[in-house]
Amino acid sequence: MTRPDVMVLLFDTNFDRPSDSHVFRRLDGRLFTEEEQAMLRDATAEEFQAAGVHVHNPEADEATRGMMELLLKYALSHFEALVPFLTDEDLLEYDRLVGIIAAGADQYGPREG
Numbered sequence: 001m002t003r004p005d006v007m008v009l010l011f012d013t014n015f016d017r018p019s020d021s022h023v024f025r026r027l028d029g030r031l032f033t034e035e036e037q038a039m040l041r042d043a044t045a046e047e048f049q050a051a052g053v054h055v056h057n058p059e060a061d062e063a064t065r066g067m068m069e070l071l072l073k074y075a076l077s078h079f080e081a082l083v084p085f086l087t088d089e090d091l092l093e094y095d096r097l098v099g100i101i102a103a104g105a106d107q108y109g110p111r112e113g
Contacts, residue, residue, distance in 0.1 A: 002047045006039055010051035013040065 009032065014025045024032050024040045032040060075082060086094065 002044075002050050006043050006047050007051060009036055009040055010043060010047060010053070013051075015053055 009024075012026050013032075014027050014029070017023070017025070022037075022041060024037055026032060031037075083091070
C-alpha cells in the first residue's frame with residue numbers, strides 16, 4: 001500500500017544523483033527537510049515503483065539470468081516446437097543468426113594432421 005504523503009514527495013524528487021547518495025533533492029534542486037528526507041529513505045519499493053522509479057533488485061536480476069539459461073537449454077534442443085510462436089521477422093532473424101554462426105564454425109573445421 002502506498003502512502004499519499006510519501007508519493008507526493010517521490011513525484012517531486014530529482015533521482016539524478018549518485019546511487020550511493022541518501023540525500024534527496026526536489027526537482028527544482030532544493031533539499032527536502034530532514035523530516036521529508038527520513039520519509040523518502042523509508043519509502044518502500046512499491047512506492048518507488050508506483051512513482052515510476054526503476055528499483056534495482058540484484059536478486060531479481062540473478063533469477064532472470066537463471067530463468068533465461070534454463071529456458072535456453074530447452075529452446076535449443078526443441079526449436080521446432082517454438083517455430084509456431086515466432087513471428088515472420090523473428091524467423092528471418094533466426095535464419096540470419098544461424099547463417100552467421102555456421103559461417104564462423106566453418107573457420108574452425110577439422111584439423112589435418
